[in-house]
Amino acid sequence: MAFRSAGAAAGALCLSFALIACNGQGSTETQSCQPASPTAHPTSAPEGHDVKVVESGFTTVAGKTNAAFPVISMGAVLENPSDQVAYRTRVTFDAQDVRGSSVILDTQSRYSMIEVPVIQPGEKVAVGVSLIADERSTATTISVTPDLSTWLPSGDSSNGLAPVVATLVPENTDHDTDGSAHLQYTVANTNCDNLIYRGVSVVWRDADGTLVGGDTDTARSSFPCNIDSSDKAFRADTKENSTPESVDFSKSDVTVFCDVNRRSEAPGAGKPIN
Numbered sequence: 001m002a003f004r005s006a007g008a009a010a011g012a013l014c015l016s017f018a019l020i021a022c023n024g025q026g027s028t029e030t031q032s033c034q035p036a037s038p039t040a041h042p043t044s045a046p047e048g049h050d051v052k053v054v055e056s057g058f059t060t061v062a063g064k065t066n067a068a069f070p071v072i073s074m075g076a077v078l079e080n081p082s083d084q085v086a087y088r089t090r091v092t093f094d095a096q097d098v099r100g101s102s103v104i105l106d107t108q109s110r111y112s113m114i115e116v117p118v119i120q121p122g123e124k125v126a127v128g129v130s131l132i133a134d135e136r137s138t139a140t141t142i143s144v145t146p147d148l149s150t151w152l153p154s155g156d157s158s159n160g161l162a163p164v165v166a167t168l169v170p171e172n173t174d175h176d177t178d179g180s181a182h183l184q185y186t187v188a189n190t191n192c193d194n195l196i197y198r199g200v201s202v203v204w205r206d207a208d209g210t211l212v213g214g215d216t217d218t219a220r221s222s223f224p225c226n227i228d229s230s231d232k233a234f235r236a237d238t239k240e241n242s243t244p245e246s247v248d249f250s251k252s253d254v255t256v257f258c259d260v261n262r263r264s265e266a267p268g269a270g271k272p273i274n
Contacts, residue, residue: 075214128214
């Protein structure tokens with residue numbers, strides 16, 4: 001699921017839960033539609049090929065509605081270098097000062113983890129989060145830690161593990177006066193059944209293409225993981241004070257998180273926000 005912006009998984013319409021395809025001989029073949037039902041138990045990466053962080057960046061955004069509390073806008077690009085699907089990779093963000101101590105408020109730690117449902121073999125995905133920092137501290141670096149992947153054989157449109165690509169529509173994406181951003185994006189789906197929407201993540205880049213931050217919207221305002229979502233426009237919103245002034249929407253990336261299963265645990269401390 002390489003991004004034009006990136007994606008996770010969603011689908012194309014199949015009649016009576018069957019995918020009809022031409023076999024190249026002028027006749028058709030019917031492929032059953034049976035979404036995968038994996039259990040998310042951590043397993044060892046194939047031949048040591050763990051999901052890795054290939055790019056990251058951040059910006060400290062001064063508070064517009066509460067100047068005492070800056071927001072650290074953080075983003076990263078993850079890559080799955082293996083030949084298998086990485087299922088439910090948990091990504092934890094933090095920001096540190098020059099001494100290596102976290103600058104994120106303790107009350108914000110429960111919002112620091114994102115779960116990426118599907119990362120295709122060889123795929124790069126964009127993941128972002130924005131967290132409120134202690135006003136007495138200055139962030140000098142960030143940490144991005146991927147963990148807890150379950151590994152599955154590569155799939156296709158018949159089992160919900162085919163790629164979906166999300167593309168940001170920059171001309172319809174804009175800043176708000178409170179420092180938030182309103183995104184419009186489209187998706188291209190190939191899977192045969194509806195999947196579970198688990199949020200949309202954006203990675204901000206500046207005019208030079210440098211990664212300068214990101215955020216995730218978990219509000220369910222639309223259904224971008226449904227089988228009829230291809231080529232439709234969807235909206236997402238980032239939190240206030242989370243969008244750097246230097247962002248160039250035409251260079252930024254978006255990932256839609258779609259899952260083949262519903263999550264079994266509620267959000268909370270030490271758990272993903274999505």
